Amino acid sequence: MNIEKTKWAKNFKEQCSFQYAEAIKIATDPTLRVAIFLSTELEEPVWAVSAMRGDMVTDFWLDAFPTLELAKKLCKAMKWGHVEYGKDISQHYEWD
Numbered sequence: 001m002n003i004e005k006t007k008w009a010k011n012f013k014e015q016c017s018f019q020y021a022e023a024i025k026i027a028t029d030p031t032l033r034v035a036i037f038l039s040t041e042l043e044e045p046v047w048a049v050s051a052m053r054g055d056m057v058t059d060f061w062l063d064a065f066p067t068l069e070l071a072k073k074l075c076k077a078m079k080w081g082h083v084e085y086g087k088d089i090s091q092h093y094e095w096d
Contacts, residue, residue: 001079003028008063008078023062026051027078034062036071037085047071052083 003009004024013020026032035057039048046064049071050057065071068084075082 003078006078008074012063019060022060026060027062027080033081033083034075035083035085036068036075038068039064049074049080049082057085 009020009024009027012023016023033052035048035050035052037048037050037057039046042064044066046066047068047070048061049063049065051060051062052058062080063071063074065074072082074080
């Protein structure tokens with residue numbers, strides 16, 4: 001799969017062009033795992049899809065969705081292994 005031709009990559013570039021190169025680097029890592037968790041950092045709660053480093057969740061969001069089902073659908077389409085944490089991820093979070 002040429003990740004840069006995916007809908008996800010095109011949307012990411014449009015929404016967050018200054019982090020696009022880093023996102024592509026992360027997304028093409030064959031060992032990538034992501035965490036899906038409910039975030040209340042924005043106005044409305046969203047299900048964030050965040051890159052993981054080992055067993056720790058990073059603050060680099062690859063995407064966010066209004067529902068868990070949509071977040072899981074992206075992970076499946078992109079072939080990203082994922083871990084679901086629900087709402088409380090504080091013990092798994094790695095602050096940069």
